[in-house]
Amino acid sequence: MQNYDFIIAGGGLAGLSLAYYMNQTVLRDKSILIIDQDTKSQNDRTWCFWEKDRQSPFDSIVHRQWNQVYFHGTNFSSALELGPYSYKWLRGIDFYTFVKTDLAKNPNITFVQERIERVKDTPNGGFIITEHNQYLGGYVFDSTYSLKLNLPDCHNLLQHFKGWEIETDVPIFDPNCPIMMDYRVEQRGLGVRFMYVLPESPTRAMVEYTIFSDKLLPTTEYDAELHSYIKEFLKISDFRIEHEEFGVIPMTDEPTPSLDGEHVFRIGTGGGYVKASTGYAFQRTQRFTRELVKNLVTIGKPLPPKRSLKKRFKDLLDSTLLNVLLKSRASGKEVFTALYQKNPTPRLFAFLDEDTTLMDDLKIMSTVPLGAFTAGLFDALRKKI
Numbered sequence: 001m002q003n004y005d006f007i008i009a010g011g012g013l014a015g016l017s018l019a020y021y022m023n024q025t026v027l028r029d030k031s032i033l034i035i036d037q038d039t040k041s042q043n044d045r046t047w048c049f050w051e052k053d054r055q056s057p058f059d060s061i062v063h064r065q066w067n068q069v070y071f072h073g074t075n076f077s078s079a080l081e082l083g084p085y086s087y088k089w090l091r092g093i094d095f096y097t098f099v100k101t102d103l104a105k106n107p108n109i110t111f112v113q114e115r116i117e118r119v120k121d122t123p124n125g126g127f128i129i130t131e132h133n134q135y136l137g138g139y140v141f142d143s144t145y146s147l148k149l150n151l152p153d154c155h156n157l158l159q160h161f162k163g164w165e166i167e168t169d170v171p172i173f174d175p176n177c178p179i180m181m182d183y184r185v186e187q188r189g190l191g192v193r194f195m196y197v198l199p200e201s202p203t204r205a206m207v208e209y210t211i212f213s214d215k216l217l218p219t220t221e222y223d224a225e226l227h228s229y230i231k232e233f234l235k236i237s238d239f240r241i242e243h244e245e246f247g248v249i250p251m252t253d254e255p256t257p258s259l260d261g262e263h264v265f266r267i268g269t270g271g272g273y274v275k276a277s278t279g280y281a282f283q284r285t286q287r288f289t290r291e292l293v294k295n296l297v298t299i300g301k302p303l304p305p306k307r308s309l310k311k312r313f314k315d316l317l318d319s320t321l322l323n324v325l326l327k328s329r330a331s332g333k334e335v336f337t338a339l340y341q342k343n344p345t346p347r348l349f350a351f352l353d354e355d356t357t358l359m360d361d362l363k364i365m366s367t368v369p370l371g372a373f374t375a376g377l378f379d380a381l382r383k384k385i
Contacts, residue, residue, distance in 0.1 A: 004033040007137030009116055011036030014143040014268030014285050016099040021293040023106055031108050037115040043093035045247055047282040050085045050349045061094040069180035073337030083346035089198050116144055121261025139263055145270030147254050153383040155322035157251040159279035162222035163208030165243040171202030172236055183333040185229055192332030195229050249279040253319040258304035265302045276318035314354045319380040320373055329372035342367035
């Protein structure tokens with residue numbers, strides 16, 4: 001059996017972010033093992049997020065960024081000014097390469113490519129069994145835990161998406177302004193459906209179809225909707241697909257306890273790093289992993305995120321939106337159009353980042369369909385009591 005001070009189970013966004021921040025502190029002198037069955041050598045995903053104007057460790061690898069975005073909703077289409085925020089596009093392969101290059105300079109950090117079969121807590125530390133080996137760590141940070149998504153008193157949706165990076169022979173796209181959300185596509189019942197377009201140049205862009213629903217679609221339906229949107233709304237009849245991606249993110253208010261025993265600490269989706277009402281994870285992951293490293297450095301152990309009264313209220317708002325969508329109390333198209341039409345975009349971004357005051361929250365919630373959200377609020381409260 002091989003022993004390490006810290007083991008990171010899973011080398012995706014959460015695992016690599018945690019390792020990166022550990023490597024910037026005195027923890028770099030500890031023995032750290034990162035286990036993942038994948039080499040992370042493919043551009044398997046796209047992260048889009050907004051960020052205030054400040055220096056970020058990943059600024060050098062941001063693929064594109066913008067100071068305004070287009071929004072198309074119900075009888076409302078506009079370019080949105082972002083104020084102090086920038087909307088950023090970061091490619092998975094660039095993030096993986098950047099972080100792994102940084103970590104490779106530290107001989108105390110070891111990568112192994114193995115499939116993890118079991119993670120458990122023991123009196124001696126966190127224990128991991130892979131297909132070939134066994135490992136013991138002072139702490140195991142587990143990003144492989146899967147949520148059940150079937151608890152009866154929880155709200156569960158899936159955010160699933162398929163994207164094509166397409167190339168055209170003639171200039172089509174506006175490189176200075178992406179389409180962040182386009183709800184002009186057919187909504188087709190329960191949930192939310194929208195497109196977004198991330199332009200790289202006048203002739204190249206990522207076009208992605210995103211759905212919030214409780215079930216995945218047949219593969220052919222994603223393709224058909226992408227073809228239809230590109231032809232009808234982008235007015236493109238001739239293009240080449242240079243790259244494609246597909247992903248699924250749980251949108252759930254299922255409890256995500258960080259501690260799984262004394263030595264196993266959950267991170268990533270299983271640790272609550274995905275915002276329940278939006279599926280956004282990149283910035284939350286940075287925030288949570290930085291805090292986790294701070295605790296390791298200052299007090300020598302990881303601590304779960306604080307469950308303050310403010311955080312509980314934010315979680316209740318997430319549950320309310322999920323309830324509204326699952327119960328079809330209002331269409332997602334109607335809800336998000338109201339939010340972006342009636343609120344300054346910087347305030348809305350701060351709200352989605354959970355950086356607003358109670359007064360700001362109440363102002364924002366007054367702009368959504370009040371009947372639907374009042375019913376959703378009381379139903380969500382009933383489920384939690």
